[in-house]
Amino acid sequence: MGRSFLGNILFYMGVILIVVISVYPFYYAIITSFESGTALFKPNFFPESFSLENYKTVLSQRSFLRSFANSIFIASVTVGFALLLAVTASYALARVTFRGRGLLLMTILGVSMFPQIAVLSGLYELINLLGIYNKPWALVLSYTIFTLPFTVWVLTTFMRELPVEIEEAAIIDGATPWIVITQVFLPLLWPALVTTGLLAFIGAWNEFLFALTFTISETERTVPVAIALLSGASSQEVPWGAIMAASVIVTVPLIILVLIFQRKIVAGLTAGGVKG
Amino acid sequence: MAHIQLKSLCKSFGALEVIKGIDLEIRKGEFMVFVGPSGCGKSTLLRLISGLEQISSGTLLFDGQEVNNLIPSKRGIAMVFQSYALYPHMTVYENMAFGMKLAQTTKAEMDTRVRRAADLLQIDHLLERLPKQLSGGQRQRVAIGRAIVRDPRVFLFDEPLSNLDAALRVQTRLEIAKLHHDMSDVTMVYVTHDQVEAMTLADRICVLRDGEVEQVGTPSELYENPNSLFVAGFIGSPKMNFLTDRLAADFDCTTLGIRPEHITITTAADAVWQGKVIHAEDLGSDHFLFVEIGSSEPLIVRQNGKLLGRIGDALSLRPMPEHLHRFGTDGRPIDKAA
Numbered sequence: 001m002g003r004s005f006l007g008n009i010l011f012y013m014g015v016i017l018i019v020v021i022s023v024y025p026f027y028y029a030i031i032t033s034f035e036s037g038t039a040l041f042k043p044n045f046f047p048e049s050f051s052l053e054n055y056k057t058v059l060s061q062r063s064f065l066r067s068f069a070n071s072i073f074i075a076s077v078t079v080g081f082a083l084l085l086a087v088t089a090s091y092a093l094a095r096v097t098f099r100g101r102g103l104l105l106m107t108i109l110g111v112s113m114f115p116q117i118a119v120l121s122g123l124y125e126l127i128n129l130l131g132i133y134n135k136p137w138a139l140v141l142s143y144t145i146f147t148l149p150f151t152v153w154v155l156t157t158f159m160r161e162l163p164v165e166i167e168e169a170a171i172i173d174g175a176t177p178w179i180v181i182t183q184v185f186l187p188l189l190w191p192a193l194v195t196t197g198l199l200a201f202i203g204a205w206n207e208f209l210f211a212l213t214f215t216i217s218e219t220e221r222t223v224p225v226a227i228a229l230l231s232g233a234s235s236q237e238v239p240w241g242a243i244m245a246a247s248v249i250v251t252v253p254l255i256i257l258v259l260i261f262q263r264k265i266v267a268g269l270t271a272g273g274v275k276g
Numbered sequence: 277m278a279h280i281q282l283k284s285l286c287k288s289f290g291a292l293e294v295i296k297g298i299d300l301e302i303r304k305g306e307f308m309v310f311v312g313p314s315g316c317g318k319s320t321l322l323r324l325i326s327g328l329e330q331i332s333s334g335t336l337l338f339d340g341q342e343v344n345n346l347i348p349s350k351r352g353i354a355m356v357f358q359s360y361a362l363y364p365h366m367t368v369y370e371n372m373a374f375g376m377k378l379a380q381t382t383k384a385e386m387d388t389r390v391r392r393a394a395d396l397l398q399i400d401h402l403l404e405r406l407p408k409q410l411s412g413g414q415r416q417r418v419a420i421g422r423a424i425v426r427d428p429r430v431f432l433f434d435e436p437l438s439n440l441d442a443a444l445r446v447q448t449r450l451e452i453a454k455l456h457h458d459m460s461d462v463t464m465v466y467v468t469h470d471q472v473e474a475m476t477l478a479d480r481i482c483v484l485r486d487g488e489v490e491q492v493g494t495p496s497e498l499y500e501n502p503n504s505l506f507v508a509g510f511i512g513s514p515k516m517n518f519l520t521d522r523l524a525a526d527f528d529c530t531t532l533g534i535r536p537e538h539i540t541i542t543t544a545a546d547a548v549w550q551g552k553v554i555h556a557e558d559l560g561s562d563h564f565l566f567v568e569i570g571s572s573e574p575l576i577v578r579q580n581g582k583l584l585g586r587i588g589d590a591l592s593l594r595p596m597p598e599h600l601h602r603f604g605t606d607g608r609p610i611d612k613a614a
Contacts, residue, residue: 165361168328169422173375174349183374187365 026251033244040240054245058230063218064246067226071250074136074222075204078143079197085144086151086196087189091181093152094159095167105156112149116209127214138214139222143207147200158192159185194261202254223250278338278352278429278463279304280325285334287320294320296487297334307456307464311474311510312484319434321484322467326355326432338429349375351430354423358435360415362407362422368394369403372422393424396458397451413444420455431459433466437473453477471511475499483507505607508533514564514578516601519571523549524602529610533601536564536578540594547592551575558583567591 031047132138170184211222227246280302287295294317302308310318323329327348376386394400397417437445475495483490491507502508516533524532551569563583566574602610
């Protein structure tokens with residue numbers, strides 16, 4: 001509105017600069033994944049050759065496919081657990097008055113501030129104790145622990161904003177807390193669930209440190225570890241092409257997920273229930 | 277259908293005592309209105325009856341049976357909220373059927389009851405819509421419909437008209453009155469801060485103040501014989517005029533109350549008060565004159581018909597002696613005969 005021509009130009013130049021800087025690493029990974037041989041090591045802005053050789057190499061490795069399946073399983077189960085626990089916990093935190101509620105919320109937030117490396121050894125002990133070392137459940141447990149604080153906080157905030165009258169109307173209709181959560185609140189919390197679920201999924205999908213520490217055998221690895229441990233023909237050779245191809249492959253599911261769910265992330269689901 | 281008894285009912289939130297020992301009987305099939313200024317505890321009292329709020333002490337009886345610890349859905353109540361409180365993700369039909377679904381009513385029974393209520397409220401063409409596709413008045417009717425299908429013993433209304441615009445408010449008020457007529461055996465408890473709603477709907481009104489009952493009675497009892505200054509000032513629009521000091525002393529009381537419609541314009545010889553018109557409001561059918569007679573606030577005089585006088589005119593006024601309300605130092609009325 002009333003912006004000068006020059007101002008417009010500067011604005012869009014700024015936009016382009018930001019887009020280029022943030023997209024370039026991904027773009028470079030994609031074009032590299034289609035290159036082979038020495039072309040890999042030449043810095044270039046446009047693809048110079050095109051071959052699917054790298055993809056064939058990666059997909060022909062059975063362990064990679066296995067890791068892919070592991071990742072999908074672990075990330076999905078993590079999201080499931082995290083949402084179940086977070087929804088029930090946030091109902092209590094948002095709607096039930098009890099002593100120490102504020103303190104508990106703060107503790108949850110505080111826990112999430114510890115760096116992964118600080119809890120690594122303790123978590124390792126716990127996992128050994130539970131006898132789930134080198135099993136997918138080790139990762140599900142540790143990812144759920146790290147996802148929950150964020151998920152609980154976001155859902156608590158959303159839950160607080162749901163009108164109390166709707167819950168009271170349900171109580172008068174004879175709903176128990178569980179029915180209120182599942183039949184009244186969940187449908188209204190969809191946007192929040194999709195957002196937090198997606199973030200939890202991405203977090204679990206990309207996590208490296210725990211995945212490296214808590215698995216030992218090739219068949220239990222997740223994708224980030226598998227990619228890092230991809231080896232070439234000799235120990236001197238780093239298979240950049242294959243690494244890039246693998247990275248592209250594992251990023252695609254995330255992009256698809258985001259595209260599917262972004263349509264569901266619609267605001268105003270509560271419109272009409274109460275005034276306004 | 278239920279006779280409700282409140283016996284020294286108390287409610288505190290922490291150290292704050294909101295309801296201070298209320299004794300009240302609501303008769304079977306009666307339309308009882310709780311009215312009072314904001315913060316007087318009227319909504320809390322309704323929520324105690326509904327069971328949404330725990331009773332701190334005292335007893336609540338429905339038909340002689342104690343319901344203090346009964347959960348809301350077992351009390352046989354239905355409630356209409358100020359903000360409608362419809363389930364946004366359910367259609368009108370599902371909204372109305374939700375309670376029955378939870379009670380595992382058969383599909384056929386559910387269908388009959390929903391359709392009968394929808395018919396009664398003329399919302400049968402809206403059954404497949406979502407709340408967001410409805411206007412405010414339609415939403416409130418759905419909320420009332422959801423209450424009707426529960427087939428309640430007690431109907432609770434928590435300021436159901438406050439969110440509607442003026443025209444719709446009058447129309448919905450009429451519908452609620454009609455509903456009371458149609459469901460004459462259902463006890464209704466209605467909370468409002470609007471004394472016009474209270475006067476027009478109620479069989480009996482309960483005026484609340486600071487968590488205590490100020491007066492209970494039929495609308496005309498409250499209008500004609502308010503038993504405190506507070507009730508006198510709260511019931512009636514425009515407000516009753518209150519005269520103090522010298523003007524009240526002439527009538528042997530601390531405060532003299534006289535409603536605007538009970539003052540006549542008279543000749544100078546007959547005048548009790550004289551003053552100048554400082555402001556006038558013309559409503560067409562009647563008009564209000566604000567007359568300066570030396571009291572702290574101008575005396576409001578109501579006259580039928582169109583405004584005749586002009587601002588600045590001098591008037592001679594005389595109260596109708598049978599409509600004088602005399603209050604003592606404690607704010608209580610002094611016996612008329614005395």
